[in-house]
Amino acid sequence: MESLTTTIIEAIALLFSGDAELWNIIGISFRISTTAIFIAMIPAVLIGFTLAYADFPGRRLLISFFNTLLAVPAVVVGLTLYIVLSRQGPLGEWKLLFTQSAMVLGQIALSFPILVAMSHTAFQSADIRAWDTARTLSRNPLHALLIIMREVRFGLLGALLAGYGRIIAEVGASMMLGGNILNSTRNIPTAIAMETSKGDFSQGIALGIILVSMAFVLTMSLQYMQGKGRLTHD
């Protein structure tokens, strides 16, 4: 217990000491995950929207497909992309393996099913009249889409946060695709895994505090926004 307290105190001291290496790891982590979520966001929300409102053969099959992808472990996603990006793989010529781009690709692949499944749920949870009303009011399909997106904005924000939470804290794909190279591909989860294996818990705890604080801030912001726009009865 005493050693845990000491480690936490050391970790907090490390955070406030302005340790360049530590803050560089934090910067890389946020940069990669934010890029990945921004790239995945628009196509995933559009697919979620299409699955919710369009009627086409194979729609249910596609919904089941994306729901199944939710259960795929990060390490399997990492392994698949590793094979694709390795020298002998189909995209080996791009020389992306062990770069930040490979990590971004891995995180896109991980967050995409979450964003699709949760945005689909958000659109489908809207009142059945909402989409028809948006279509009948709007002058063009994009205007209608923006109206309905605003209506289900809390569900979409929730999807975004869940997707972000999944990729910022995952270690399997980042380790396999990034290689944990200092000042290049070492992010928070891979650094925690490495420091723990070395027995240096204080840096691991310091990075863990950052992850937990970020999750807390994001959840609080969502709750604040939901509270502000609390819906009344319909």
Next chain:
Amino acid sequence: MTKHIPVHIQFSQINKRYAKKHFGFFTDNKTSKVILKDADLELKGGECILLTGKNGSGKSTLLRILAGLLKPDSATINTGLETLSWKKANKLIRQQVMYLYQEPYMFDGSVTRNLEYALGGTERGKQSPNKIKQALKWANLEHRASTSAKCLSGGERQRVALAQAWLKQPSVLLLDEPTANMDEESRRATEDLLCKFKDIGTALLIASHDVNHFHHTMDKRLLLKGGLIMEIYDEGVDKNKDDEKSSHDNISIFPSKKQLKSNI
């Protein structure tokens, strides 16, 4: 509000049936139910048509097809200039036709916010507050401008929806039971607004069970039965029809020859 150039749209051979689909691919024809069978309908600017029919007869389905919100199995649309398939005419329909639910859906936000949605891209901007003020005044909703639209009563929601239509200025307005579950005062207010639309040349198609309430507003009454649309001539309703037609006392049903043929 400016007066429309009177529209004249003919919807012909509208067919729609609902069938169960297995795995989203295979249609089960055995359980399919015919909703509309070669239904024809003509909408003219400034004319108010009352569409009656039993529950489940397909009134709402027809209205949603006419509004471009539901795909029919087949339908052709004559705009006066050309004859188009439903798919090709869909964009035009969506711009010119507006459909209002029995209980209009209000989006999250104030009444003003809900009205803003009805403004087109070019109208949104500096002039939009003025236009919205005019719409609120037109629908007698000025005192409700900043109220959350989800807190409004049924009658007020219907007036917000009509104010949205006033802003969008469609050529055709389709209304599904617009005065259902309303008190006398709200019903009268809604009917007054509908008359204003009629006066400016908007074609109105109202689906309702309540013939008496629209007795003074309607020009024509149609009955939807067994997937067919039939015209009903009520005494004193068809004010502008010639003597021959208006001489039909009480109710007489005249399905088109084609409909009769297909029914046999």
